[in-house]
Amino acid sequence: xxxxxxxxxRKSVQFEDSTIIVDSDGQxxxxxxxxxxxxxxxxxxxxxxxxxxxxxxxFAGLAKKKKKKPKAEGEDAEDxxxxxxxxxxxKKPKAETDDFDAQLAAVAGEAEEKEAPAEEEVEEGDMFxxxxxxxxxxxxxxPYNMLLNRFFTLLHSQHPDLASSGSKSYKIPPPQCLRExxxxxxxxxxxxxxxxxxxxxxxxxxxxxxxxxxxxxxxGSKRLVIKGRFQxxxxxxxxxxxxxxxxxxxxxxxxxxxLTKGENRLSFVTCNSCGSRRSVSAIKTGFSAQVGKRxxxxx
Amino acid sequence: MTTDIQNLKSFDPFAEAEDSVGDQKTxxxxxxxxxxxxxxxxxxxxxxxxxxxxFDQKKILKVIKxxxxxxxxxxxxxxxxxxxxxxxxxxxxxxxxxxxxxEGLGLDAKTIKVHGF
Numbered sequence: 001x002x003x004x005x006x007x008x009x010r011k012s013v014q015f016e017d018s019t020i021i022v023d024s025d026g027q028x029x030x031x032x033x034x035x036x037x038x039x040x041x042x043x044x045x046x047x048x049x050x051x052x053x054x055x056x057x058x059f060a061g062l063a064k065k066k067k068k069k070p071k072a073e074g075e076d077a078e079d080x081x082x083x084x085x086x087x088x089x090x091k092k093p094k095a096e097t098d099d100f101d102a103q104l105a106a107v108a109g110e111a112e113e114k115e116a117p118a119e120e121e122v123e124e125g126d127m128f129x130x131x132x133x134x135x136x137x138x139x140x141x142x143p144y145n146m147l148l149n150r151f152f153t154l155l156h157s158q159h160p161d162l163a164s165s166g167s168k169s170y171k172i173p174p175p176q177c178l179r180e181x182x183x184x185x186x187x188x189x190x191x192x193x194x195x196x197x198x199x200x201x202x203x204x205x206x207x208x209x210x211x212x213x214x215x216x217x218x219x220g221s222k223r224l225v226i227k228g229r230f231q232x233x234x235x236x237x238x239x240x241x242x243x244x245x246x247x248x249x250x251x252x253x254x255x256x257x258x259l260t261k262g263e264n265r266l267s268f269v270t271c272n273s274c275g276s277r278r279s280v281s282a283i284k285t286g287f288s289a290q291v292g293k294r295x296x297x298x299x
Numbered sequence: 300m301t302t303d304i305q306n307l308k309s310f311d312p313f314a315e316a317e318d319s320v321g322d323q324k325t326x327x328x329x330x331x332x333x334x335x336x337x338x339x340x341x342x343x344x345x346x347x348x349x350x351x352x353x354f355d356q357k358k359i360l361k362v363i364k365x366x367x368x369x370x371x372x373x374x375x376x377x378x379x380x381x382x383x384x385x386x387x388x389x390x391x392x393x394x395x396x397x398x399x400x401x402e403g404l405g406l407d408a409k410t411i412k413v414h415g416f
């Protein structure tokens with residue numbers, strides 16, 4: 001709810017600019033807002049579809065997904081790893097501030113075109129000082145547009161995190177990979193990541209080994225030593241798959257869930273935000289070929 | 300009328316009962332797993348596990364070897380059955396091959412699971 005309510009105005013704000021500039025009527029402002037809402041709703045719908053597609057793609061395990069992910073999914077499991085997030089974040093606020101500047105200008109322009117000169121004098125910056133229309137005991141009617149403007153300006157200055165993204169993004173520190181010698185990789189912050197995901201280290205480790213087709217061990221400071229050379233990106237990829245499979249709720253997409261072992265060796269993921277429960281398959285290591293002669297000798 | 304119900308009729312609970320026991324086993328293991336394994340250096344190994352029994356693995360391997368220009372073998376594992384092993388990272392190729400309707404096996408993409416990084 002909250003995000004929808006938040007998002008609509010943001011987009012409608014954009015649309016408003018143009019409509020006001022074109023028409024410059026007192027009542028047009030509302031009409032503009034309505035249009036904006038509709039448009040935003042439409043765009044929402046398409047966005048959701050895209051997300052769904054993306055998700056299905058993910059399940060199919062296409063190799064393309066890496067490229068697609070950061071763009072379309074945005075809100076959920078995709079940008080789980082904060083590394084990708086940076087781009088988005090840096091972009092968004094800029095665009096918004098630009099929008100707001102534009103809107104400010106537009107509103108000011110509009111006010112000038114209207115009959116009330118008093119409003120236009122006090123328009124900019126004074127909403128914080130509380131002069132002009134914004135004066136505490138002033139009785140002049142403040143147009144909806146300006147109120148909206150003030151709301152967003154305040155929201156941006158006071159709670160930038162609220163304004164920047166509609167839904168809380170689920171962030172996980174990027175995995176830190178070090179190389180030990182030539183053939184081993186150390187996954188340093190696994191315990192931190194596991195804590196964030198509320199999963200046991202063992203479970204994640206098991207998944208990692210099964211997916212990467214290797215083995216490894218845990219060293220003294222709780223770091224994971226994986227046999228084989230792996231880059232951070234690759235580990236990130238596997239973690240992402242883990243999150244989709246074992247962490248996110250399929251119903252509400254919330255990552256706030258718990259993994260419990262039910263009766264007869266079935267594990268269930270219970271969502272903490274919507275309460276849905278689904279069963280997940282146990283991690284299975286598949287066939288692994290014997291690599292090298294020496295390995296065979298050991299066995 | 301009958302045409303509507305024919306859909307339902309095709310699923311006869313009693314007739315299926317015997318089959319479903321056998322089916323279940325295959326259904327749960329119906330996934331085709333494509334895995335990758337690291338070898339020494341930057342060499343890798345791709346394994347394809349769980350191909351449907353109706354296909355002749357050797358023939359598939361022969362086509363794959365020719366098509367992807369790699370070597371490979373069919374390994375019989377005690378648990379997993381016959382597994383195709385290919386040299387190099389052929390995950391994408393194999394997946395495309397398995398789903399391709401014209402020149403491949405035309406399998407459903409949902410039954411294929413690609414593992415690895």
